[in-house]
Amino acid sequence: MSSDQARPPEDDPFRKKPQEPPPSAPPPPPYDADAPAGGGGGPYGDGGGGPYGGNGPYGGAGPGNPYGDQFGAGNPLAGMPPLAGRGRRLVARIIDGLIVGIPVSVIVSLAVGGYNPTKDTVKSTSMSVIIAIVYFVYEGLMLTSRGQTVGKRMMKIRVAMLENGAIPAGRPGWARAATYSLPEIVPCCGFIFWLVNVLWCTWDKPYQQCLHDKAARTVVVTAG
Template identity: 65%
Template sequence: MSTDQPREDDPFQKRPSEPPGSGEPPYPGSGSVPPYGGPGGPGSPYGNEYGAADPLAGMPPLASRFRRLIARIIDGLIVSIPVSAIFSAATWGWDPWRDNAKSTGLGILISVVYFVYEGLMLTTRGQTVGKMAMKIRVAVLENGAVPAGSVGWTRAAVYNLPEVVPCCGFVFWLVNVLWCTWDQPYHQCIHDKAAKTVVVSTVQ
């Protein structure tokens, strides 16, 4: 009986149909795709070295910094104009250039009202009036959801409440709002990082 034919039960005998190298484990440089996508592979478009899924996958593109700035200006006017008018009427004869105590009080009042306004808007629809006008919205980084509950309130608090602290409050606010100009890859300000949110466009 001939023994030239490969035995079916021989684990070390390669089948004629198997390509060279079949059954050998992949090794660096072999051309095999590394697990989890690897650098630049399937997964994060930002080249996550572990190939982790990009949190923004399936979301609209990030909102431009210019649109975010204009939205903040609109919201600032919406809050500050009526609050200032009511404050001036309640403190008749107030001179904003001479009465520093009342000027500071007005600034704190505007910050607190803005905090309530922004917190309520973000937790219910992810947008303030300014963001609606500029067609952008705040989204939870993990899943794109509306920042309901503590997420939206945390974002509003980190943006607004430090301003009530004398002296250093404005410095923190300035660093906070400028942070998105160099942050990568999600263009987050400090209040975004604290709440784990991003600002995206509502139009493709």
């Protein structure tokens, strides 16, 4: 038998064919050290945030923001406590007015030997000017140091900078106090300005600012 006859044909089904190497697996994705644990995106497509969007558990409230976003993304009040009610602000003003007005009235009355405000116009005007100046100093010192007067502290509200919620230290606190107190010194028109000023918050949106708030770029918020 020749060697050609002993060699099996190429199409022999029982002939063992050489095995082909298995296809190579795709390379693993590159590791990103900055990616959050768990692959980045959350089950709601929020990129690792909470189930309602944003970075916090309920959306809108980022790290260190326990209050959420009251007025929408990008609003300056995002992350700040709620705005103080107008009623609490009014009561705080009344308390501060009594704290300043009563002692000053008594001291001035004793100093000038008593007077009748319905008859002595000059002394009455002088009394109003003195009270306005003392109130200006009182409020300016309190706001720039702690953001609260005694009345505001009793009503659990405080003054905060609109841009970041900080205490209105320095010029903003003094500007706010001056815009509220000093116009009353001007005869006739001063009272009209004061009245418009304090009523402005009743229709101002969305921050409920009076004119003295707008002058200092402040808002009044609740305090814990």
